[in-house]
Amino acid sequence: xxxxxxxxxxxxxxxxxxxxxxxxxxxxxxxxxxxxxxxxxxxxxxxxxxxxxxxxxxxxxxxxxxxxxxxxxxxxxxxxxxxxxxxxxxxxxxxxxxxxxxxxxxxxxxxxxxxxxxxxxxxxxxxxxxxxxxxxxxxxxxxxxxxxxxxxxxxxxxxxxxxxxxxxxxxxxxxxxxxxxxxxxxxxxxxxxxxxxxxxxxxxxxxxxxxxxxxxxxxxxxxxxxxxxxxxxxxxxxxxxxxxxxxxxxxxxxxxxxxxxxxxxxxxxxxxxxxxxxxxxxxxxxxxxxxxxxxxxxxxxxxxxxxxxxxxxxxxxxxxxxxxxxxxxxxxxxxxxxxxxxxxxxxxxxxxxxxxxxxxxxxxxxxxxxxxxxxxxxxxxxxxxxxxxxxxxxxxxxxxxxx
Amino acid sequence: xxxxxxxxxxxxxxxxxxxxxxxxxxxxxxxxxxxxxxxxxxxxxxxxxxxxxxxxxxxxxxxxxxxxxxxxxxxxxxxxxxxxxxxxxxxxxxxxxxxxxxxxxxxxxxxxxxxxxxxxxxxxxxxxxxxxxxxxxxxxxxxxxxxxxxxxxxxxxxxxxxxxxxxxxxxxxxxxxxxxxxxxxxxxxxxxxxxxxxxxxxxxxxxxxxxxxxxxxxxxxxxxxxxxxxxxxxxxxxxxxxxxxxxxxxxxxxxxxxxxxxxxxxxxxxxxxxxxxxxxxxxxxxxxxxxxxxxxxxxxxxxxxxxxxxxxxxxxxxxxxxxxxxxxxxxxxxxxxxxxxxxxxxxx
Numbered sequence: 001x002x003x004x005x006x007x008x009x010x011x012x013x014x015x016x017x018x019x020x021x022x023x024x025x026x027x028x029x030x031x032x033x034x035x036x037x038x039x040x041x042x043x044x045x046x047x048x049x050x051x052x053x054x055x056x057x058x059x060x061x062x063x064x065x066x067x068x069x070x071x072x073x074x075x076x077x078x079x080x081x082x083x084x085x086x087x088x089x090x091x092x093x094x095x096x097x098x099x100x101x102x103x104x105x106x107x108x109x110x111x112x113x114x115x116x117x118x119x120x121x122x123x124x125x126x127x128x129x130x131x132x133x134x135x136x137x138x139x140x141x142x143x144x145x146x147x148x149x150x151x152x153x154x155x156x157x158x159x160x161x162x163x164x165x166x167x168x169x170x171x172x173x174x175x176x177x178x179x180x181x182x183x184x185x186x187x188x189x190x191x192x193x194x195x196x197x198x199x200x201x202x203x204x205x206x207x208x209x210x211x212x213x214x215x216x217x218x219x220x221x222x223x224x225x226x227x228x229x230x231x232x233x234x235x236x237x238x239x240x241x242x243x244x245x246x247x248x249x250x251x252x253x254x255x256x257x258x259x260x261x262x263x264x265x266x267x268x269x270x271x272x273x274x275x276x277x278x279x280x281x282x283x284x285x286x287x288x289x290x291x292x293x294x295x296x297x298x299x300x301x302x303x304x305x306x307x308x309x310x311x312x313x314x315x316x317x318x319x320x321x322x323x324x325x326x327x328x329x330x331x332x333x334x335x336x337x338x339x340x341x342x343x344x345x346x347x348x349x350x351x352x353x354x355x356x357x358x359x360x361x362x363x364x365x366x367x368x369x370x371x372x373x374x375x376x377x378x379x380x381x382x383x384x385x386x387x388x389x390x391x392x393x394x395x396x397x398x399x400x401x402x403x
Numbered sequence: 404x405x406x407x408x409x410x411x412x413x414x415x416x417x418x419x420x421x422x423x424x425x426x427x428x429x430x431x432x433x434x435x436x437x438x439x440x441x442x443x444x445x446x447x448x449x450x451x452x453x454x455x456x457x458x459x460x461x462x463x464x465x466x467x468x469x470x471x472x473x474x475x476x477x478x479x480x481x482x483x484x485x486x487x488x489x490x491x492x493x494x495x496x497x498x499x500x501x502x503x504x505x506x507x508x509x510x511x512x513x514x515x516x517x518x519x520x521x522x523x524x525x526x527x528x529x530x531x532x533x534x535x536x537x538x539x540x541x542x543x544x545x546x547x548x549x550x551x552x553x554x555x556x557x558x559x560x561x562x563x564x565x566x567x568x569x570x571x572x573x574x575x576x577x578x579x580x581x582x583x584x585x586x587x588x589x590x591x592x593x594x595x596x597x598x599x600x601x602x603x604x605x606x607x608x609x610x611x612x613x614x615x616x617x618x619x620x621x622x623x624x625x626x627x628x629x630x631x632x633x634x635x636x637x638x639x640x641x642x643x644x645x646x647x648x649x650x651x652x653x654x655x656x657x658x659x660x661x662x663x664x665x666x667x668x669x670x671x672x673x674x675x676x677x678x679x680x681x682x683x684x685x686x687x688x689x690x691x692x693x694x695x696x697x698x699x700x701x702x703x704x705x706x707x708x709x710x711x712x713x714x715x716x717x718x719x720x721x722x723x724x725x726x727x728x729x730x731x732x733x734x735x736x737x738x739x740x741x742x743x744x745x746x747x748x749x750x751x
Contacts, residue, residue: 050712087693090714093654094455095689097647101451101574102693117653120558124648128572141557187547189556189653 040083041076041330041339043068044103047114051091053242056267056315057114060136061086063319064112066306071323077330077339082323089114093121104129109341110326112319113137116190119151126150131341132329132348134322136315138266138289139193143371144402150341152348154322154356154363155289156376158190158265159197159403162238164376164392165263165287166198169236170205181207182229182260184249185240186217194265197403198238210234217245222252230258239264246284247276254280261285271313274384281381285389288377290317290360292386299324299357314386317359324356325363325372361391369401419597421590438582442575450574452690457581458643459682461588463666464675465635468592470664471672472601473628474608475523479535480636480663482542485655487512487637488644489546489553492561495645501564505584508641509634515542516633523625527611539657546652558651561644577646584642588635593675595631604628608673665718669725671734680733688721689714 045064048057068084076082085103089096096118100111111126113119113135119142126133132150135142140157142148156164166181173179181202185191199209210232213225226249229237237253237260239246246268253262262284269286271293291297293311294304303312303320325348332347333339349370353362361375374394379386412418422428442450466480477483491508495501519538526534546553553559563572564580571580595601603624606614615621644650662685670681692714696706729736 050715088712090712092658093647094686095714098448098452098455098690099693101448105446105448117651120651121647121649121654123560124563128648139557147560187544189547189558189651192547192556 038080040081042103042106042108043082043084043110043112043326044100044106044108045084045086045112046089046096046099046103046118047086047112048091048118049088051089051115053091053115055244055272056242056270056313059313059315060114060319062312063316063321064323065319066303066316067320067323067327070302070306070320071327077327078334080334082327082330084112086112089118091115091117093117097121097125100125104131109339110134110330110344112322112326123148123151129341130345132345134326136318136322139190140197140400141402143369145368145370147402148370150345152325152365152370152372154325154360154372155266155318156361156373157371158194158240159400160371160374160394161265161287161289161376162194162198162240163201163400164374164394165238165285165378166202166205166207166236167394168378168390168392169261169263170207178206178208179236180210180232180234181236181238182209182211182213182232182234183238183240184213184215184222184225184229185238186245187214188217190267191217191240194240197400207236215241215245215249217242219245219248222249223256226252226256226258230256234260236260237262239268242267243270243272244276247273247281250277250280250284263287269379269381269386270315271311271386274381279384282383283381285378285380286386288314288379288386290314290321291358291377292379292388293317295388297358299359302357303359321356321360324359325351325354328354361393369396371396371401421593421597435586439579442578447574450578452686454574454577454581454646456683456686457578457585458639458646459663459666459686460585460679461635461639461642462663463670463682464588464592464678465632465639466663467667467670467673467675467678468595468604468635469628469632471667471674471677472596472608473604473625475520475625475628476528476532476664477535477629477632478532478657478660478664479519479538479542480632481655481657481659481661482539482546483512483516483633483636484640484643484659484663485546485650485652486515486542486633487640488650488655489549489559489640490637491641492559492644492650493552495561495564496559501566501645505638505641509637512637512640513630513634516636517626517630520626520629520633523629524622536657539660543652543656546655553652554650556651558649558653559644561648561650563648564645571645581642581646584638588638589675589679591635592678596675600624600627605673665722669722669732671732674732674734676737677732677734680737684733685718688718692717 047061048054049061065086068082072081087099089099100122111131111133113133116137116139119135119137122133127149132152134152138153138155138157140159142151143157183195185195202209211229213229215222215225239249239262246264250262264286266287266289274281291300292314329344329348330339332350333343336343349365349367352364355362361373363372374396376392378389378392380389410424422431462484466477469475469477487508490511491504494504494507522534523531547556563570571577603619606619607621607624611621666681666685669684671677699706
């Protein structure tokens with residue numbers, strides 16, 4: 001009975017709390033801030049820090065925080081500081097949606113987003129509220145302003161990344177026969193996103209597409225899926241997974257003696273891959289959109305100072321770059337008259353070859369094309385380390401927009 | 404039937420009324436009036452939370468009809484909600500008026516639900532749970548590979564609902580639309596429970612053999628339970644899709660099914676009011692945790708970043724505590740509170 005009373009008391013407190021919470025009345029509604037205002041600029045952060053993709057979400061979020069710290073330490077936006085409200089979405093759409101509403105009500109002029117599920121669920125809300133979202137969900141369909149006018153990101157989309165790697169391999173192909181390519185990906189929206197575009201481009205360049213394999217993001221072995229591919233003897237294999245699933249694929253491939261050049265997309269390789277796959281990771285290529293820790297680029301000094309020379313993952317750098325790009329947009333918006341979500345969007349669309357201190361390929365957005373660039377950093381794993389190979393740049397083809 | 408002191412019935416119809424006393428009617432009237440006036444006093448954030456609650460109420464009451472009233476466990480409810488979202492979404496994308504689209508979405512989901520309900524004749528308990536889990540997986544695969552029908556990995560973008568040229572494009576407008584649908588769903592399920600079908604469902608839940616002996620056609624009634632429950636799930640899905648403006652297969656995963664099952668268990672199996680309590684409780688849980696985390700962030704600056712992790716833990720803990728100490732859910736607690744005031748000050 002005592003427990004019953006405790007439950008009754010808890011329910012009453014919940015109800016009372018809700019009523020008090022509700023009595024707060026109308027919250028600050030406008031996302032606008034006045035010119036020459038010295039109040040902080042509100043920016044929301046919606047990152048999965050405890051859900052299924054938190055292993056990369058956490059370093060990404062730390063990169064965002066470091067970026068804000070860096071900008072504020074260097075005078076903010078004309079003396080106005082960025083107030084960053086970072087929250088955990090746990091990769092849950094409902095949670096993301098309600099946190100987003102709260103942030104917009106509190107006056108956020110921009111969101112630093114992360115996961116596909118939440119980013120995509122917010123597309124219509126962002127357009128309605130006129131709040132830009134710089135997220136880490138790089139699906140190509142988010143680059144078309146006709147369907148996602150307030151969505152931006154700082155890395156080439158998944159399809160462009162795959163195309164860039166395919167172009168690199170074709171340019172370096174020396175044999176007389178057509179190169180053979182296969183695709184390994186999870187049966188998941190993220191895994192499927194670039195496949196159609198990548199295959200079409202591979203065919204266009206004269207590759208022979210020999211097969212596909214589905215390997216789950218949660219796979220602990222991929223031998224069954226890879227054996228049929230081994231018989232088809234592809235020269236190149238695209239892996240569209242995450243670091244753990246990539247390591248499983250690389251290890252299984254080694255076990256069955258599969259001879260091929262693997263290349264992975266942006267979430268498929270990072271500093272953890274050599275730790276997970278050991279020597280089996282050597283020789284694999286990966287697409288990256290940001291420099292690795294310690295790389296000789298101008299912006300790395302700032303990151304190393306902020307992190308006390310404590311090595312960080314490449315996802316950290318990408319989060320940092322996302323804040324630099326947002327800051328440039330905010331500065332341009334402020335110079336034009338005032339910071340609102342709408343003016344930030346307009347300002348971002350004026351970026352032309354903006355250099356985020358060498359930490360990522362130069363970024364441009366256009367009013368009718370939100371692809372940040374057509375460039376990808378290609379790395380290969382040598383002796384357990386991500387080693388820079390080339391910045392592969394593609395032409396900005398109109399027919400690739402959104403695909 | 405437990406009635407109030409001094410309340411007498413002179414007809415069976417009178418006894419079967421939803422609202423039996425004048426006091427009940429006044430209280431319900433006040434509640435409805437309060438809810439109708441609420442958007443004027445609440446900020447748009449709180450209105451958006453109320454909107455999520457209304458959708459959750461429809462989903463929870465539909466599952467409660469199937470699991471709580473008829474005893475047919477379902478682990479595929481999240482996917483059924485997804486079927487409704489895609490079906491209604493496709494309808495409005497093809498120019499079908501919104502109310503008709505929601506209705507069509509519900510009917511298509513009902514058909515899908517009835518197909519997946521067929522094994523319920525042979526399967527019970529954990530076996531049926533696994534069969535409905537299979538439905539969840541099959542439907543998730545279909546969402547992802549549905550081509551133009553589901554938008555594949557890109558999902559579908561939907562416009563806000565529009566009825567006779569009036570667009571429900573703000574939180575407050577959606578509030579009233581969702582409120583109407585939530586009330587209609589609650590009334591529908593309450594009425595079903597008072598009907599021949601409702602009694603048949605309860606008899607199947609309590610002991611299927613006795614039900615069959617007294618002439619209840621098990622297969623027919625179980626299929627009807629799956630159909631009606633899925634219809635309402637489809638309605639909830641259609642509303643969710645048009646509320647958020649974007650749907651993808653990722654949203655209707657097994658986690659959503661589990662959440663709805665938890666709403667029903669926490670609220671109270673077989674109780675309409677319990678479904679409401681469960682939906683309110685589980686929708687507010689993360690919000691209350693966020694408020695608490697914000698309050699504590701002065702002392703623990705990093706707490707905002709672990710709220711999601713805490714939420715999972717609290718969700719599990721709450722579920723366990725309810726199963727141990729309050730297996731009949733919040734509806735039971737509500738009955739005890741009512742009984743306390745009815746008997747006050749003479750508790751015994």
